[in-house]
Amino acid sequence: MKASTSASTATPAHNAPLPPTTSSNARSSRIAPHSHIKGLGLTSEGYANVDGAGFIGQTNAREACGVVVDLIKSRKFSGRALLLVGAPGTGKTALALAVSHELGTKVPFCPMVGSEVYSTEVKKTEVLAEAFRRAIGLRIKETKEIYEGEVTELTPTEAENPLSGYGKTVSHVVIGLKTVKGTKQLRLDPTIYEAILKEKIVVGDVVYIEQQTGAVKRVGRSDAYAASYDLESETYVPLPKGEVHKRKELVQDVTLGDLDSANARPQGGQDIMSVMGSLVKSGRTEVTDKLRREVNKVVKGYVDQGVAEVVPGVVFIDEVHMLDIECFTYLNALLESPMAPTVILATNRGNSLVRGTTDIVSPHGVPVDLLDRCMIVKTDAYTREQIGKVVQTRANVEGLKLSPEVLNKLAGEGESSSLRYALQLLTPASILAHLAGRAQIELEDINEMNELFLDAKTSAAMISENRSVDTEMAS
Structure with missing residues (x-):
């Protein structure tokens, strides 16, 4: 390597120091291939900015996806499919992620790859059904009576243990809570004291206690203690407003997939709140259609009562040509379901054989009956100038400095080979530049x-x- 011969005291590659962080206290985060994508970069009229939200080029595709985002927000696109087609490296996955950013964090977004359906644990159709259920959100609103405030007093009262002549037990606990409007002293059950010990609550913490269930939650440390020094990093919150005793609307977001999994392994009570509290991470198990229908009945009941609201999300299936004819047939049925999310598909194939068949050749490797349900958006190849802008954007995200000759060289590499290859050269080249003692990447x-x-x-x-x-x- 050239860098190793530039100086006799050069540091070996395997001992190269880690890249410096932006600040000593900043926590470094992993830089993914699409970390620079923050949205579709559209104006208020729906037109694409030349360079907006980290997106370069693809103005027609971005404007088309903007229309789809508006349809999803107005809930007029449910049960339909959007197909992104184009050559490899033209931004299909970036478009799907940009749609996710535009919809916001509260709208479920479930990405997957076509090859994920070929699992040894569950059936192909079950994997698709699970993805669809995880893309349908349920926003549950519940009004509860709670006590909220900063803890000013925490005094357990002990009494003789009635079951034994030895030792004492906590008979009740006295808690003082303070808000902006006033203070209140509560005399609570000893079981709540156990929850307080479990949450490690001390005087100066802001908490809320549910009146009906006695559940205790620590919100954070009162900002009155922000000037004190702690070894541990604390979250400081302002003193609650209003009275100590109040009615508060709590909103929780789950997905139908979460409810299916919880009901497949029931624990605790039978109401919907107990179901949400019993979510566990374990091996994948198939959920029966009967169980899903029962979950749908419960959800419909809560929606009719005004307690919950269904939030249709987005399923993104990349490399959709990897699905076989059985999966495509099942997708048609899922799209016709009354509780169907928005489906975004992506493929880089032209006319190709539909997987699982021997004689069906179809555009993009998707059967014609499913293709007829899709709105198709095409991505265009990047020009040399656009490739240069993408490379510069990625260099900024990764904290790298490029000389003008390097930027022109990488733009040429991206045009002659592929954009991905040009981007892949950035980080290794920065290592060589660092070993040679240079602050920026040279030609x-x-x-x-x-x-x-x-x-x-x-x-x-x-x-x-x-x-x-x-x-x-x-020969």
């Missing part, structure tokens, strides 16, 4: 990367040359 680092690594087209050409040479030698 010689990129040239050395091209010597060390091959792009897909160059590798395929080399294989073809070797094959033709072997054929000539054999």
Whole structure:
């Protein structure tokens, strides 16, 4: 490597220091391939900005997805499908993630890849059904009477143990709570004291206690103690407003998939709140259609009562051509369901054989009956200028500095080979630049990367040359 010969005291690659963080106290986060995508980057009129929300180019596709986002928000797209088609590396997955950002964190977004359905644990159709159920949210609103405030007093009262002559037991606990409007002293059951000990609540913490169930939750530390020094990082919250005793509307978000899983392994009570509290992470089990129908009945009852609200989300299936004819048939049935989420599909295939068949050739590898249900959005190939902007955006996200010659070189690499290959050269080249003692990536680092690594087209050409040479030698 060139960098290793630039100086005799150069640090070996395996001992290269970690890249510096932006600040000493900042927590470093993993940089994913689409970390720079923050949304579709549309104006209020629905037109795409040239460079908006981290998105470069694809103006027609972004504007089309913006229309779909408006339809989803107005709940007029449920049960339909959006198909994103285009060559590899043209931003299909980025478009789906941008749609997710535009919808917000409260709308369920369930991404998967077509090959995920081929599981050894459950059936293919069960994997699809589970993904659809996880993309349908349920927003439960419940009004509860609670006591909320900053703890000013926490005094357990002990009494003789009636079951034994030895030792004492807590008969009740006295808690003082303070808000902006006043204070209140509560005399509570000893079981609540156990919950207080479990939550590690001390004087100065802001808590709320449910009157009916006695559940205790610690909200955080009162901001009056923000100037004090703690070894542990604390979350400081302001002093609650209003009276100590109040009625409060609590909103909880779950998905139908969560309710299915909880009912498949029931624990505790039978009401919907107990079901939500019994969610466990364990091995995958198939959920019967009968159980799903029962869950739907309970959900419908809560919706009719005005306690809950159904929030249709989005299922994103990438590489949809990997599904077989059985899965496509089942997708048709799921799309016709009255409780169906929005479905976004993505593929990079042209006319190809539908998986699971021997004679059905269809556009994008999707059967015509399902294709007829889809609104199709095409992604275009990036120009050299757009590739350069994408490379610069990624360099900014990763905290890398590029010389103008490097940016022009990588734009050319992306145009001749692929955008992904150009982006993949960034981080290795930054390691070489760091080992050589440079603050930014220079052209010689990129040239050395091209010597060390091959792009897909160059590798395929080399294989073809070797094959033709072997054929000539054999003849």
